Amino acid sequence: MNQEAIEKARQAKRVAVITGAGISAESGIPTFRGAGGLWRKYRAEELATPEAFAQDPTLVWEFYEWRRSVCAEASPNSGHEIVARMEEFYPEFLLITQNIDGLHIRAGNKKIIEIHGNIWKARCTACRNIFNLPTAPLTHLPLHCDQCNSLARPHIVWFGESYDPEFLRRAFAFLSACDLIVVVGTSGMVSIPVQFAEFAGKHGAYVIDINLEKSAVAQFAHAEFYGKAGEILPGFWEEIQG
Ligand code: OAD
Numbered sequence: 520m521n522q523e524a525i526e527k528a529r530q531a532k533r534v535a536v537i538t539g540a541g542i543s544a545e546s547g548i549p550t551f552r553g554a555g556g557l558w559r560k561y562r563a564e565e566l567a568t569p570e571a572f573a574q575d576p577t578l579v580w581e582f583y584e585w586r587r588s589v590c591a592e593a594s595p596n597s598g599h600e601i602v603a604r605m606e607e608f609y610p611e612f613l614l615i616t617q618n619i620d621g622l623h624i625r626a627g628n629k630k631i632i633e634i635h636g637n638i639w640k641a642r643c644t645a646c647r648n649i650f651n652l653p654t655a656p657l658t659h660l661p662l663h664c665d666q667c668n669s670l671a672r673p674h675i676v677w678f679g680e681s682y683d684p685e686f687l688r689r690a691f692a693f694l695s696a697c698d699l700i701v702v703v704g705t706s707g708m709v710s711i712p713v714q715f716a717e718f719a720g721k722h723g724a725y726v727i728d729i730n731l732e733k734s735a736v737a738q739f740a741h742a743e744f745y746g747k748a749g750e751i752l753p754g755f756w757e758e759i760q761g
Pocket residue numbers: 538539540541542544545550551552553556567617618635675676677678703704705706707708709729730731732734746747748749
């Protein structure tokens with residue numbers, strides 16, 4: 520293991536973790552790009568855009584119903600568990616995940632920004648009410664608001680939509696004075712994790728990238744660990760604690 524990275528992680532007080540689909544791959548949730556990736560099989564523009572939803576809300580809901588059933592069967596893995604322990608260990612901590620599967624919260628993380636939303640929530644297209652979805656399959660699609668009965672949509676950021684400005688403000692404020700940022704299992708093809716890593720690095724953070732292969736984040740990383748997040752993170756954590 521990279522001794523410099525271990526030393527930096529031991530000394531750090533203010534730590535951010537950024538995760539992507541790779542951390543949930545070992546829980547059985549498909550990633551988006553690469554072999555077996557969702558966007559290899561499905562066309563994102565037909566299923567994950569506001570235009571697709573306007574054209575065929577039932578089809579889009581069915582796609583998310585199927586994904587919800589995959590998430591319902593999944594459990595947090597050893598990678599998620601270490602991220603939860605990191606939150607307990609570091610005096611200042613923030614997890615920013617692109618994942619919508621809710622597994623980090625199930626693993627115990629509380630200081631979390633789900634920057635792409637959450638598959639277990641829906642939002643009314645009229646009154647903006649956000650409400651929780653059951654783990655059981657929905658019986659009537661498309662779903663309607665539990666308050667005003669207007670059309671509801673998955674509470675997810677789709678292609679072509681903006682990030683919640685309050686989430687961005689909180690994320691950049693935290694990253695502007697971090698000791699360490701650990702990026703796990705993201706290709707960086709959606710550029711936000713790359714921006715976070717570059718920004719935190721410029722503001723003095725030590726940047727670690729954990730991935731099966733070289734990602735777009737690696738260009739800003741001080742240390743790179745190649746392998747499965749569910750194996751690398753526990754090994755890394757053991758070294759830090761040892
Ligand atoms: P990608 O599918 O683009 O990238 C997954 C990354 O995880 C790749 O770099 C893989 O090499 C790596 N990976 C796979 N298995 C791994 C493992 N076991 N351990 C460590 N790394 C592993 O997924 P994201 O970067 O998360 O947006 O994609 C970003 C966004 O694009 C997603 O949040 C989603 C998608 O469109 C929305 O749904 C809004």
